[in-house]
Structure formats: C-alpha cells, structure tokens
Amino acid sequence: MERIPILKLSHFLLVTIQVDLNDQLVGELETNLLHMVRKTNAQGVLIDVSGVDTLDSFMGRVMIGNIGRTCKLLGAETALVGMQSAVAITLVQRGLRLRDVQTALNVEKGLELLKGKIAFE
C-alpha cells in the first residue's frame, strides 16, 4: 500500500502525507502530482503534512522545494498546510526557506489562500 493518493477537489489537488517518505516515494509523488496537474488542469496543489511528526532533510529539500517549483512551471500554486509546530521549528533551525510554496494552518485556510492568490493574479 505504498502509494500516496492524489485527490481532486474542484480546481485543486490534495495530497496528505501519512507515511515516512523515502527517495522512491517522493520521486513517485512528484511525478504523479505533475501528471495530475497537467491532466486535471489544476490551479493549485495542497500538501497536508498534519500527520508528519518529523521532516527529514531530504523530504524538506525535495518535496517542499522541487514540487512547489515544478508545479509553478505548470501554472499551479502549491500550499503546504497543517504543519506541526515541531516541524516548523526544525525547518527554521535548519535554515530551510520555503520558496515557491505558500503555507497555511489547515486545508480550508490553504484553499482560501490559493483561491485568493489565483483571483488576485
């Protein structure tokens, strides 16, 4: 059952991270996500990490960085939502900056953020 489902919610895609991510899973997720963005003409991608207790450096670097950047190239904004306080602290301590990625407290606020951003542009 090692596959991360990508759910379509009107013009947005939702991914919830629940499993420990390894290189292969992250790679697959990125590929599948980009495929889905193209297929569904999604305007935004929401990545929910509320189930994630620790964010290792690979996951931080590849997932947050690359996915946000590649989705943007296809015209979709990315929002990282539901981050736990401990993970936020770890990110800051490691000096990781979240470029090309919006953040929000939860899925609902992330959706509002992306809708607002798209309407504004």
Add this chain to the structure above:
Amino acid sequence: MERIPILKLSHFLLVTIQVDLNDQLVGELETNLLHMVRKTNAQGVLIDVSGVDTLDSFMGRVMIGNIGRTCKLLGAETALVGMQSAVAITLVQRGLRLRDVQTALNVEKGLELLKGKIAFE
C-alpha cells in the same frame, strides 16, 4: 507517523487511508473521527480508500460498518470513495454489505452525493 489525519472541508470531514490498518489504528481512527464530527458539527464523512489495494476482513467489518453506523448516530452521513475494482470484488465475494455507508467513485462525487443527500432530507 502512525496517525491518520482527519481534514475538515467546510461541513465535511475527509480521511484518506494510506497505511495498512491494524486494530489499534482503526480504533483510534474511529474515536478521533467521532470526536471531530462532534467538535466540528460535520454533516458528512468521506473516507477515501483509493490508496488501498487490499481490504482485509477486519478493516471491512470494523471500519466500513461501525464508522458509518456511529457517525450516523451523531447525525453525519458517511461515504466511502475511490474504491479500487479489486477491493470492490473482494467485498462482494466475502458477502460484505455496506449498510449505513454511501459509496462514490471519487472525493468530488462523494461530496456531491452527501450534499445532495443532506439537502434532500
């Protein structure tokens, strides 16, 4: 990272099952889900099983049966969405009936179904 996140989407709750469920996880999910239904006054619960390749009998019996039934007692409808064909075949072969649970092809159709059902009542 053994915890299944429950996401709130307006009046609905969304759970995506990605990990192999054991007794403890299913029990926790049921408790957390009922707590969230009460806390958020949710009208419906969507359980996405698109990431599930096999549905063992415990998961089928407890999750689909009990969760649907208990949520209904609290006034929330439950929809099981994204079921893979192989899982559907297994359910039928095992003679499992999905009482108190609606089913739909994906999250979007599940949302429509629940909204329609609520509006109709």
